[in-house]
Structures are given as structure tokens and as C-alpha cells.
Amino acid sequence: MxxxxxxxxxxxxxxxxxxxxxxxxxxxxxxxxxxxxxxxxxxxxxxxxxxxxxxxxxxxxDLGADVSSAVTVAAENTRLAAVEGELTAQEESARTGAAAEAKQAKEEAQKKADAEKAEKTAKAEGDRKAEAERSSRSSGSERTTLKSAAAPQGSGTVSAPATGSAAAIVNFARAQVGKAYVMGGTGPSSFDCSGLVQAAYRQAGISLPRMSQAQSSAGTSVSLSALQPGDILYWGSKGSAYHVAIYVGGGKFVGAQNPSTGIVERNLSYDKPTGAVRVL
Structure with missing residues (x-):
């Protein structure tokens, strides 16, 4: 052992x-x-x-219970986080949408304000133009009235244009406008006052004296308020006038004025004549 x-x-x-x-x-x-x-x-x-x-x-x-509880808690936390994220996204979307709506509303308000301003400006401009036009018409009427009141007798427009011998005289006189004034001139390139009157009447087959003094006493005296185309206007005394011209109607005359102006057509108000005679 x-x-x-x-x-x-x-x-x-x-x-x-x-x-x-x-x-x-x-x-x-x-x-x-x-x-x-x-x-x-x-x-x-x-x-x-x-x-x-x-x-x-x-x-x-009880490990199963612990794991299940942990999973439940984790799932709940995940759900809460998702809900919070969704709420945050909705809030951000709401803020973005509100900002866009506010911007659009502001733009529309600005457009409306601009349109109203443009409309008011256009209306004001239209009113201004209308007022200016009314004022212009009114001023024109006043000027016409004042001109008619201030114009010498015989300055009114005749009811009908010159005809016959008067038309021949007037047409010839107007055709010489712009030519030179030359003392003693009888045409065709230059005239003095009495030379123009004599040449114009010659177109109608009428012979007149050469000098202005004799021409102012030819024919019949007429009032300046009853003038007719072709009448002879004179300045100075009848029979001793120092200037003559031809009445062409419409309150105007044609005359060889002086070396500076030559032959011109003027209103009677430019140089009021003393009297007139009618030869026709």
C-alpha cells in the first residue's frame, strides 16, 4: 500500500x-x-x-423585462424627438410662409400705391393741360376782342374777296411784296409809293396821276370803316398827301414804305392812314 x-x-x-x-x-x-x-x-x-x-x-x-423597458424608453425618446423635429419644421415652414406672404402683400401694396400715384399725376397733368388750353382760348378771345376794339376803322375783313378790277389791282400789288423801294421808281423791279399805286391801277385799265398828292384827291372819299379792296389810302391831307398805298382787304394794305422795308403788306394798325378814296 x-x-x-x-x-x-x-x-x-x-x-x-x-x-x-x-x-x-x-x-x-x-x-x-x-x-x-x-x-x-x-x-x-x-x-x-x-x-x-x-x-x-x-x-x-429578469433580463427580458429590463431590455423591453429600455427598448420602450428608447422608442419613446425617438418618437418625442421626431415629434419635436416635425414641430420645428412646421414652425420654420410657417415662418417662411408668413414672410413670403408679407413680402407679396408689401409688393402688391407698393404696386397699388405706384398706380394710384401715376393716375393722380396723369389726372393732374390732364387738368393742367385742359386749364392751359382754356386759358389760351380765353386769352385768344380777349386778344381778339381787344384787337378789334383797338383796331382802326376799316380793319375788318370784307365779306367777299376782291373781284373784277379790284382783284386785278390787289393781286398785282401783292405780287410786288418784297421788291425794293426806290424814289421815283415805277417798276418793274422797284417802286416808290405812288409809282406802285399807279402801276397797280394800270392792270385794271385805269390811268392815275403820278404823284401822291394828286392820287389822294382822285375819286370819291370813303370812310376808313367802309373800306373795300382796291381803295387808295393816303397819309397827310387830301390833295397834299405825302404817302399812298392800296387797301387789299382783311384790314391790311400793300405799300412801298421806305428804302429800309421796301414793299410790304401790313395791318392798318401798323401805320394808320389819314383817309381813303375810291376810284373804281
Whole structure:
């Protein structure tokens, strides 16, 4: 027999509870070490050693419930975050929409204001032009009235144009307008006052004296308020006039005035004559 046959045997502590705690992932759990002691008998005839077994406390870990709770919490947090994000997006969209509407409303208001301003400006311009036109017509009427009142007798327009001998005289006189005044001139390129009158009457087959003094006493005297085309106008006294011209109607006369102006057509108001005679 071996000299070690009667050495008492010893059992190592069980580690099943420790392994269970590690596998379950429970942090901070401290498991007690299980010791089992036995005393081996010194001889084959010794009484057997009694073994004592300690029961370990059972850990009641509901891992499924914990995981489910964690998942539920995470899902709720995710839902809340999504709701918050959606609300933020809606608020941003509302702000953007409100800003766009405000901008559009402002632009429309500006366009309306511009249109009203343009309309008022156009209306004011139209009123101004209408007033200016009325004033112009009124001023024209006043000028015509004043001119008629201030014009010398015989300045009115005749009711009909000159005909016959009078037309021949008037047409010839007007055809000479613009030619030169030359003392003693009888045409055809230049005239003096009496030379023009004599040449004009020659177109109607009428012979007149050469000098203005004699011409002013030819024919019959007529009032300046009853002049007719072809009448002879004179300045100075009848029979001793120093200037003569031909009345052409419409309150105008044609005469060889002086070397500066030559032969011109003027209103009677330009140089009011003294009297008139009618030869026709």
C-alpha cells in the first residue's frame, strides 16, 4: 500500500454561482466563495467524513423585462424627438410662409400705391393741360376782342374777296411784296409809293396821276370803316398827301414804305392812314 493512501482529500469551492453572475452581466455583484471541507479518515477503519453543502442565494434577474423597458424608453425618446423635429419644421415652414406672404402683400401694396400715384399725376397733368388750353382760348378771345376794339376803322375783313378790277389791282400789288423801294421808281423791279399805286391801277385799265398828292384827291372819299379792296389810302391831307398805298382787304394794305422795308403788306394798325378814296 502507498504511503499516501490515507491522505485526506479536499474539495475545491464551487464556482457555478460566480459564473452565473458573470454571464448575467450583473455589475457589482459579489459572490461568496463556497468552501467545502472534509476530513479524510486516517485509517480505513475511521468513520467517514461528513460533507456539509451550503446553498447559494438565487439571483432573480429578469433580463427580458429590463431590455423591453429600455427598448420602450428608447422608442419613446425617438418618437418625442421626431415629434419635436416635425414641430420645428412646421414652425420654420410657417415662418417662411408668413414672410413670403408679407413680402407679396408689401409688393402688391407698393404696386397699388405706384398706380394710384401715376393716375393722380396723369389726372393732374390732364387738368393742367385742359386749364392751359382754356386759358389760351380765353386769352385768344380777349386778344381778339381787344384787337378789334383797338383796331382802326376799316380793319375788318370784307365779306367777299376782291373781284373784277379790284382783284386785278390787289393781286398785282401783292405780287410786288418784297421788291425794293426806290424814289421815283415805277417798276418793274422797284417802286416808290405812288409809282406802285399807279402801276397797280394800270392792270385794271385805269390811268392815275403820278404823284401822291394828286392820287389822294382822285375819286370819291370813303370812310376808313367802309373800306373795300382796291381803295387808295393816303397819309397827310387830301390833295397834299405825302404817302399812298392800296387797301387789299382783311384790314391790311400793300405799300412801298421806305428804302429800309421796301414793299410790304401790313395791318392798318401798323401805320394808320389819314383817309381813303375810291376810284373804281
Amino acid at each position: 502507498s504511503h499516501t493512501a490515507h491522505i485526506p482529500s479536499h474539495r475545491k469551492p464551487r464556482r457555478s454561482a460566480s459564473k452565473l453572475a458573470v454571464r448575467a452581466g450583473v455589475a457589482g455583484g459579489v459572490l461568496s466563495t463556497l468552501a467545502m471541507a472534509g476530513t479524510a479518515s486516517a485509517s480505513p477503519s475511521a468513520e467517514p467524513v461528513a460533507e456539509t453543502t451550503l446553498e447559494m442565494p438565487v439571483l432573480n434577474l
